[in-house]
Amino acid sequence: MNIDEKYMRECFALALQGKGSVAPNPLVGCVVLDKLGNVVSKGYHKKYGSNHAERDALLKLKNNEAEGGTLYVNLEPCSHFGKTPPCVDLIIERKLARVVIGMKDVNPLVDGISKLKSAGIEVDFVLTSEAEYLNRVFIKNMSQKLPYVVLKTASTMDGKIASHTGDSKWITSSEAREEVYRMRREFDCIMTSSNTVIADNPTMEHRFKCILDKDLRTDKNAKIYKQGEIYIASKENTPLKDGRLDLKAVLSELYKKGIYSVFVECGGMLAGTLIKEGLVDEIYQFIAPKILNDNSGLSCFNGDNVSKIADCKRFEIQEFKKIGTDMLIVYRTRV
Numbered sequence: 001m002n003i004d005e006k007y008m009r010e011c012f013a014l015a016l017q018g019k020g021s022v023a024p025n026p027l028v029g030c031v032v033l034d035k036l037g038n039v040v041s042k043g044y045h046k047k048y049g050s051n052h053a054e055r056d057a058l059l060k061l062k063n064n065e066a067e068g069g070t071l072y073v074n075l076e077p078c079s080h081f082g083k084t085p086p087c088v089d090l091i092i093e094r095k096l097a098r099v100v101i102g103m104k105d106v107n108p109l110v111d112g113i114s115k116l117k118s119a120g121i122e123v124d125f126v127l128t129s130e131a132e133y134l135n136r137v138f139i140k141n142m143s144q145k146l147p148y149v150v151l152k153t154a155s156t157m158d159g160k161i162a163s164h165t166g167d168s169k170w171i172t173s174s175e176a177r178e179e180v181y182r183m184r185r186e187f188d189c190i191m192t193s194s195n196t197v198i199a200d201n202p203t204m205e206h207r208f209k210c211i212l213d214k215d216l217r218t219d220k221n222a223k224i225y226k227q228g229e230i231y232i233a234s235k236e237n238t239p240l241k242d243g244r245l246d247l248k249a250v251l252s253e254l255y256k257k258g259i260y261s262v263f264v265e266c267g268g269m270l271a272g273t274l275i276k277e278g279l280v281d282e283i284y285q286f287i288a289p290k291i292l293n294d295n296s297g298l299s300c301f302n303g304d305n306v307s308k309i310a311d312c313k314r315f316e317i318q319e320f321k322k323i324g325t326d327m328l329i330v331y332r333t334r335v
C-alpha cells in the first residue's frame with residue numbers, strides 16, 4: 001500500500017464515524033500532513049449541517065502547520081456556500097501544496113477541483129471506486145433523487161423461500177436472523193408487502209416501515225402496525241403501473257419524506273418486480289445449506305418467462321461471509 005492509499009483509507013475510517021448522523025450529506029474524513037509528511041491534523045463530518053471534514057481538520061491547527069503540506073479527503077472539497085463556507089477557500093488560505101481526493105462530488109454545485117488547480121494546488125485521485133462505494137447512498141440520492149435500495153433474501157440452496165404449503169420458518173440459522181436485525185438498523189426504512197404481512201405476521205421492528213398494500217388487505221391488528229411509524233402505499237396515494245403499485249413512485253415518495261435508504265424484506269413476487277424494474281442497488285442474499293427440492297415451492301425471485309441467459313440481470317459480488325451455518329453474499333448491481 002502506498003502512502004496516498006494509506007491516508008485515504010484513514011479518511012474512509014474517519015468518515016465512517018459520521019454514519020447515521022450525516023444523511024443526506026456524504027460521509028467524509030480528512031487527514032492533513034505538513035510539508036515533511038507528518039500527520040498534523042485529522043477531521044470528519046460529524047453531523048448534518050456541521051463543519052465539513054476539511055474544515056474540521058484545518059481549524060484544529062493553531063499555527064499554520066499545514067503550509068506546503070498535503071490534505072487527504074475522500075470527497076472533492078466543496079466550492080459553494082451551503083450550510084458552511086466553501087472548504088476550497090480555507091485550503092487555499094492555509095497554503096496546502098497538494099490535495100489528494102477519493103472521488104469527485106456528484107453535486108453539480110461543487111467545482112472544487114478547478115478552483116484548487118487555479119490556485120496552483122496539485123490535485124490527485126486515489127482509491128476512487130472504494131470512495132464511491134463508501135458514499136453509494138449519497139451518490140444514489142444526489143444523482144437520482146431516490147433512496148438507496150437493498151433487497152434481503154433468505155433462501156435454500158435451490159433458491160426457495162417457502163414450501164408449496166407456504167411453510168417458511170425457519171430457513172436460516174438464528175445467527176443469520178440476528179444479523180438481519182442488526183442490518184435493519186442501518187437503514188432509514190424497512191419495506192415489505194401485504195403478502196408477507198399476511199403470510200408471516202412479522203413485527204419487523206424499526207422506526208419507519210413502508211408496507212405495499214394496494215387494496216389495503218392487511219389487518220391493522222397485525223404485529224407490524226404495533227410499532228414504529230408506518231407508511232402504507234396503496235392505490236389511494238400511489239399511481240399504478242401494469243395494475244400494481246408503481247414501485248419507483250413509492251420510492252420517490254419515500255425520498256420526499258427524508259428516507260435515504262430502504263431495506264426490503266419480501267417474497268419472490270415483489271423481489272422479482274424490483275429486479276425487473278432495475279430498482280435494487282444491492283442484494284444481501286442469505287443461503288442456508290439446505291435443498292427443499294419442491295418444484296412448487298416459492299422462489300426468491302418470481303419474475304416473467306425469460307428465454308435467454310443473456311437476458312440475466314447482472315451483479316457483482318461485493319462480499320461474502322459465513323454467518324452461523326449460512327452464507328451471506330452481498331451483490332452490487334453491475335452498471
Ligand SMILES: NC(=O)c1ccc[n+]([C@@H]2O[C@H](COP(=O)([O-])OP(=O)(O)OC[C@H]3O[C@@H](n4cnc5c(N)ncnc54)[C@H](OP(=O)(O)O)[C@@H]3O)[C@@H](O)[C@H]2O)c1
Nearest residue numbers: 153154161168193194195214244245266267268269270273
Ligand atoms: N425468505 C425471505 O427472505 C422472505 C422474506 C419475506 C417474505 N418471505 C416469504 O414470502 C412469501 C410471500 O411472497 P409473495 O411472492 O407471495 O409476496 P411478496 O413478494 O412478499 O409480495 C407481493 C405483493 O406485493 C404487493 N406489491 C405491490 N406492488 C407490487 C409490484 N409492483 N410488484 C409486485 N408486488 C407488488 C402485491 O400485493 P398488493 O396487490 O396487495 O399490493 C403483491 O401481491 C411468504 O411466504 C413469506 O414467508 C420470505
